Amino acid sequence: MSEPTQVEGLTPYSSISIDLQKTLVKRHMMNPTCQTTRDFISIEKDLESEQGFLSESIFYKMSRPIMWMERFLGQSGYRIESGWMRYSHNSFPFAYIVFVAVFQVAMTILNWEHLMSAVDKLSQPANYDSILLSCLMLAQVPGFLIGIYSWFFEVPLVVKCYNVTATIEKRILDVFPTSSLSKRATYFWTAVIVLDLLVILVFGSFIIYGSDLYTYSIAIPFMFNFTRCHLACLHSCYCLTFCRDLAHELKDSMVKMMQNSEYHHHKLKICQQFWLEIWNVLQDHANSLAITLLVQMVNNLMFFVTSCYGMIVLIKADNFSEMLLLLPYLGIAVFNMGLICEPAQQAQDELGSFLWTLMGLKKQSLCQKSIEELDDFMKTISLTEKSTITLKNYISIGRPLLVAFSSTSVTYLIVLLQFPSVDNELQKTSNYTTAF
Numbered sequence: 001m002s003e004p005t006q007v008e009g010l011t012p013y014s015s016i017s018i019d020l021q022k023t024l025v026k027r028h029m030m031n032p033t034c035q036t037t038r039d040f041i042s043i044e045k046d047l048e049s050e051q052g053f054l055s056e057s058i059f060y061k062m063s064r065p066i067m068w069m070e071r072f073l074g075q076s077g078y079r080i081e082s083g084w085m086r087y088s089h090n091s092f093p094f095a096y097i098v099f100v101a102v103f104q105v106a107m108t109i110l111n112w113e114h115l116m117s118a119v120d121k122l123s124q125p126a127n128y129d130s131i132l133l134s135c136l137m138l139a140q141v142p143g144f145l146i147g148i149y150s151w152f153f154e155v156p157l158v159v160k161c162y163n164v165t166a167t168i169e170k171r172i173l174d175v176f177p178t179s180s181l182s183k184r185a186t187y188f189w190t191a192v193i194v195l196d197l198l199v200i201l202v203f204g205s206f207i208i209y210g211s212d213l214y215t216y217s218i219a220i221p222f223m224f225n226f227t228r229c230h231l232a233c234l235h236s237c238y239c240l241t242f243c244r245d246l247a248h249e250l251k252d253s254m255v256k257m258m259q260n261s262e263y264h265h266h267k268l269k270i271c272q273q274f275w276l277e278i279w280n281v282l283q284d285h286a287n288s289l290a291i292t293l294l295v296q297m298v299n300n301l302m303f304f305v306t307s308c309y310g311m312i313v314l315i316k317a318d319n320f321s322e323m324l325l326l327l328p329y330l331g332i333a334v335f336n337m338g339l340i341c342e343p344a345q346q347a348q349d350e351l352g353s354f355l356w357t358l359m360g361l362k363k364q365s366l367c368q369k370s371i372e373e374l375d376d377f378m379k380t381i382s383l384t385e386k387s388t389i390t391l392k393n394y395i396s397i398g399r400p401l402l403v404a405f406s407s408t409s410v411t412y413l414i415v416l417l418q419f420p421s422v423d424n425e426l427q428k429t430s431n432y433t434t435a436f
């Protein structure tokens with residue numbers, strides 16, 4: 001047998017063939033008293049297989065619209081090889097994203113005067129649409145730098161997380177063949193992702209084409225960066241949502257297994273290992289795009305506060321037509337924050353719900369070993385339940401972050417509304433639009 005190929009970013013462990021893994025699974029399900037549980041549990045053995053599971057994975061199939069768009073925009077340069085997702089700096093996909101980066105630099109130099117005008121406009125009286133558009137144009141520069149950081153530090157982690165998630169999905173299906181998403185659900189999520197991308201393209205087009213800035217040399221890099229910023233939020237949302245669904249399927253399969261079969265302690269041990277694998281990959285998905293998401297949160301906070309303040313001022317000035325121009329900024333800021341925080345909260349809640357499910361099991365029908373495994377599983381969940389999903393320990397993401405985001409925005413708005421002189425000056429210039 002040829003030597004197994006190590007997947008990028010993973011630590012090598014002792015190898016084991018796919019056929020042997022399947023044999024261990026069948027042997028364990030037929031005779032749970034055998035001592036092969038720990039051999040089967042090690043996920044690294046699956047990850048060292050020559051043939052990967054990504055091509056068969058529902059997780060990858062549903063995410064292809066996101067991945068294709070990221071590749072087209074030069075955000076990631078992965079490739080699929082032998083069923084694994086791989087990333088290398090010496091490959092055509094990476095050469096393509098370098099080409100996209102050079103193209104963006106050339107377009108930035110070509111529009112340098114417009115960027116300088118954006119800096120000047122932020123210190124001059126102007127309408128709110130121009131101010132927000134100037135901020136959005138200037139945000140392209142740090143966004144480009146973060147993109148370069150992402151190529152070398154975040155994309156390899158994304159590749160690792162995709163391989164691990166596909167492997168966990170395959171392992172769960174090997175033990176619980178009925179725990180799979182239906183084709184209808186697969187088509188539904190794919191359609192939702194495509195629709196989301198179309199909506200964000202329409203919003204971006206509305207912003208740039210409705211302004212006096214519109215030229216092809218400005219619109220093309222603007223749409224590239226505008227879409228890439230949203231893709232990071234959508235990517236995070238999808239990965240965390242799929243992990244939540246994977247945990248839900250595991251919980252349902254575990255309940256059915258505990259009701260309809262014997263040797264519960266061995267099966268609880270396997271379920272506990274699956275639960276830990278899902279929890280770990282959930283945190284890895286959040287860490288893989290941590291810096292990019294942190295930058296997007298700052299941008300979204302800025303757009304939310306500025307657009308809300310502008311709408312309040314414009315309502316006072318009875319300028320409802322210009323207020324409509326601010327709605328895309330407000331909507332996108334809220335939507336992006338929701339994509340980051342809500343899936344993380346739901347995934348964490350789903351994993352935490354295992355505790356209540358295990359507490360509801362009837363211990364009278366379990367043997368002493370099963371009760372010990374049950375208590376150990378519940379203890380593990382209770383310990384990790386106190387932890388939250390973080391972005392490399394910089395900030396915890398979830399509904400509390402949305403509350404903090406809202407309270408911070410309200411605080412800024414209250415402070416800004418205490419300056420009536422600035423308020424009046426901006427009201428007078430609310431109908432004034434300047435070109436770069």
